[in-house]
Amino acid sequence: MSVVVGNSDFRPLLNSPTAKITGVHESLLQECEKDIIWYRENFFGKPHDNYLALESTKGPLAISVILDGGVYKALVRSIEGSERLTVEGSAVYQSTHRKLFKLGPKVENLMSAFSSGIPARSLTLVKNPGLANELLSMEERQVIRSYKFGVAYCTAGQTTEAEMLSNRHESISPGYKAFLQFLGETIELRGWKGYRAGLDVSGTNQTGTHAVYTKWQGYEIMFHVATMLPYNEKDKQQLERKRHLGNDIVVIVYQDTDEPFQLSSISSHQNHILAFVKPEGEGYRFTCAVKQGVPAFIPEIPDPPVFGRDAVSRDFFLHTLVNGERASYKSTSFAPKISRTRSVLLCDVASKHLK
Amino acid sequence: MSVVVGNSDFRPLLNSPTAKITGVHESLLQECEKDIIWYRENFFGKPHDNYLALESTKGPLAISVILDGGVYKALVRSIEGSERLTVEGSAVYQSTHRKLFKLGPKVENLMSAFSSGIPARSLTLVKNPGLANELLSMEERQVIRSYKFGVAYCTAGQTTEAEMLSNRHESISPGYKAFLQFLGETIELRGWKGYRAGLDVSGTNQTGTHAVYTKWQGYEIMFHVATMLPYNEKDKQQLERKRHLGNDIVVIVYQDTDEPFQLSSISSHQNHILAFVKPEGEGYRFTCAVKQGVPAFIPEIPDPPVFGRDAVSRDFFLHTLVNGERASYKSTSFAPKISRTRSVLLCDVASKHLK
Numbered sequence: 200m201s202v203v204v205g206n207s208d209f210r211p212l213l214n215s216p217t218a219k220i221t222g223v224h225e226s227l228l229q230e231c232e233k234d235i236i237w238y239r240e241n242f243f244g245k246p247h248d249n250y251l252a253l254e255s256t257k258g259p260l261a262i263s264v265i266l267d268g269g270v271y272k273a274l275v276r277s278i279e280g281s282e283r284l285t286v287e288g289s290a291v292y293q294s295t296h297r298k299l300f301k302l303g304p305k306v307e308n309l310m311s312a313f314s315s316g317i318p319a320r321s322l323t324l325v326k327n328p329g330l331a332n333e334l335l336s337m338e339e340r341q342v343i344r345s346y347k348f349g350v351a352y353c354t355a356g357q358t359t360e361a362e363m364l365s366n367r368h369e370s371i372s373p374g375y376k377a378f379l380q381f382l383g384e385t386i387e388l389r390g391w392k393g394y395r396a397g398l399d400v401s402g403t404n405q406t407g408t409h410a411v412y413t414k415w416q417g418y419e420i421m422f423h424v425a426t427m428l429p430y431n432e433k434d435k436q437q438l439e440r441k442r443h444l445g446n447d448i449v450v451i452v453y454q455d456t457d458e459p460f461q462l463s464s465i466s467s468h469q470n471h472i473l474a475f476v477k478p479e480g481e482g483y484r485f486t487c488a489v490k491q492g493v494p495a496f497i498p499e500i501p502d503p504p505v506f507g508r509d510a511v512s513r514d515f516f517l518h519t520l521v522n523g524e525r526a527s528y529k530s531t532s533f534a535p536k537i538s539r540t541r542s543v544l545l546c547d548v549a550s551k552h553l554k
Numbered sequence: 555m556s557v558v559v560g561n562s563d564f565r566p567l568l569n570s571p572t573a574k575i576t577g578v579h580e581s582l583l584q585e586c587e588k589d590i591i592w593y594r595e596n597f598f599g600k601p602h603d604n605y606l607a608l609e610s611t612k613g614p615l616a617i618s619v620i621l622d623g624g625v626y627k628a629l630v631r632s633i634e635g636s637e638r639l640t641v642e643g644s645a646v647y648q649s650t651h652r653k654l655f656k657l658g659p660k661v662e663n664l665m666s667a668f669s670s671g672i673p674a675r676s677l678t679l680v681k682n683p684g685l686a687n688e689l690l691s692m693e694e695r696q697v698i699r700s701y702k703f704g705v706a707y708c709t710a711g712q713t714t715e716a717e718m719l720s721n722r723h724e725s726i727s728p729g730y731k732a733f734l735q736f737l738g739e740t741i742e743l744r745g746w747k748g749y750r751a752g753l754d755v756s757g758t759n760q761t762g763t764h765a766v767y768t769k770w771q772g773y774e775i776m777f778h779v780a781t782m783l784p785y786n787e788k789d790k791q792q793l794e795r796k797r798h799l800g801n802d803i804v805v806i807v808y809q810d811t812d813e814p815f816q817l818s819s820i821s822s823h824q825n826h827i828l829a830f831v832k833p834e835g836e837g838y839r840f841t842c843a844v845k846q847g848v849p850a851f852i853p854e855i856p857d858p859p860v861f862g863r864d865a866v867s868r869d870f871f872l873h874t875l876v877n878g879e880r881a882s883y884k885s886t887s888f889a890p891k892i893s894r895t896r897s898v899l900l901c902d903v904a905s906k907h908l909k
Contacts, residue, residue: 222738227772244690328599328601380862380864381864381865383577384577392579393579413869414578508863514739
């Protein structure tokens with residue numbers, strides 16, 4: 200085993216005997232991207248109704264409804280996320296009177312047909328033509344197109360967070376160099392125009408001169424490579440490095456040692472996925488330790504958990520990291536923050552139109 | 555040199571001494587994707603004017619115009635492509651009378667401010683609320699999200715199209731196997747759910763049992779690997795293979811030989827980019843031969859034209875292939891077809907609304 204759990208909150212993921220190393224086959228779309236597509240394809244630019252609530256038993260709400268070919272479709276945006284709902288027109292109750300005068304169903308009946316939990320009485324129909332655009336850009340602001348992952352190096356005998364941050368770039372092994380190349384491109388930070396992940400690109404090299412970067416499946420990934428960040432002889436904790444890796448949700452630990460890593464040495468509250476990689480033959484042995492509270496995610500890790508240096512293996516590995524980070528957003532550490540962000544965004548829209 | 559030009563229409567690209575092997579830094583968005591973004595951000599969901607012409611000196615036209623903060627913006631869609639234009643409101647002529655009654659400029663004056671070539675008199679203002687959606691989906695239909703590239707193998711002494719299609723998969727070299735792995739994932743065609751590039755996925759193995767596939771930067775790429783396609787002992791031309799590779803715009807030729815390839819042996823009219831790859835040390839030497847009429851494209855090929863097997867090299871190579879294919883669309887072989895497609899799409903929209 201390449202890790203020791205001790206009294207830590209991290210647990211290594213179990214390997215799955217049926218899992219395989221594959222490239223990316225399925226969609227990498229985030230939920231908010233699917234919401235955007237659903238709204239664009241079904242509502243936007245067509246006559247539809249938007250209901251807002253600033254305060255309700257479910258908090259602020261923004262609900263879009265359209266009747267499309269006898270079917271009602273709704274996008275229900277709440278602080279928990281968005282739901283894409285569909286219901287047959289015939290399943291929505293309408294009084295004979297409303298049918299006769301083609302008034303459509305009452306909002307209470309419409310909402311209860313979608314879901315029993317929608318507080319219909321708190322909703323206000325808002326007719327402002329700019330609202331559709333605002334709802335769309337609210338979702339757009341939640342799409343994450345860039346990721347920052349920490350990369351630490353453990354040389355012979357090193358087993359702790361402090362040790363993995365204490366190595367000099369001059370003394371890394373050829374195997375680790377090859378691994379950094381496997382991850383991405385070594386780019387010069389001075390004048391860097393892409394995603395900078397908090398690194399200094401002004402040319403004063405406050406965070407080192409280079410970093411490792413890749414554009415993967417359309418996403419930008421910047422790696423905080425500990426040994427490329429400034430080393431401070433006087434600082435045992437290497438705070439300049441910890442400041443970056445300690446704030447990463449995902450940290451890769453390259454183990455150039457057979458000593459198992461002490462998971463309990465991780466002091467960062469932000470780290471949720473620790474991806475341990477150890478050179479093995481022409482490839483890498485992989486152990487993924489996940490903080491308690493992070494839900495399961497794909498791809499599953501095969502048994503033996505070994506991958507090569509080829510494109511498929513790299514896609515598999517980066518896929519694991521990206522999905523691990525996304526799963527972490529749902530943990531108790533981040534879910535309340537994300538919910539709060541949604542609440543602020545929803546309240547902004549609702550208060551503007553309900554004043 | 556790994557190729558002989560002879561009397562062929564192909565020319566090897568020159569290497570650039572200043573070019574470097576890099577990953578993907580800039581945007582991979584296609585022009586029609588940029589048009590979609592421009593239209594979505596500036597016009598869609600906001601009150602704006604759409605002008606259509608079914609016949610004009612420029613063929614069918616669809617022009618969207620919006621006045622946004624004192625600036626007129628236009629998206630001019632013609633059979634040649636789309637233009638995103640911006641002009642200061644003050645630069646558009648308006649008579650005193652029109653100013654006084656806030657009528658806005660005449661369409662002739664507005665269009666001539668954007669560009670002298672727009673046949674304003676042929677345009678009709680169309681107020682249909684569904685039109686914006688139709689214009690958007692017209693552009694969406696032109697976005698290309700999947701690519702198919704041929705991959706052929708030349709073993710010792712082979713120098714022609716016929717020879718490169720005549721090899722058995724059982725007798726390929728370990729180096730070529732590694733190259734296929736560099737390209738992507740070997741997937742089973744039976745029941746394949748992704749992009750199939752004309753291959754048989756029904757389970758009857760009409761086009762072999764496996765192919766090489768990758769999802770790269772969000773695009774699907776299927777490789778038509780000649781040696782994985784059925785071999786017919788009785789057919790010298792291997793038509794079952796040529797049927798696929800002969801229809802690919804980009805064909806990769808892996809040279810397990812020092813004999814230069816005879817470019818004049820290429821009989822396909824569809825092939826426009828031939829990417830020759832020869833193993834060299836731990837990497838590959840690359841020669842890109844381009845058919846006359848294909849405009850220049852990035853990334854430039856460095857000198858020496860050698861790349862490794864790492865992620866950056868692979869991004870560089872696939873970037874070259876994708877951009878080579880996109881550049882080929884502008885050649886005389888494809889530009890008229892693409893123009894015709896745009897014409898049909900524009901006429902569909904215009905004739906529906908101008909009848």
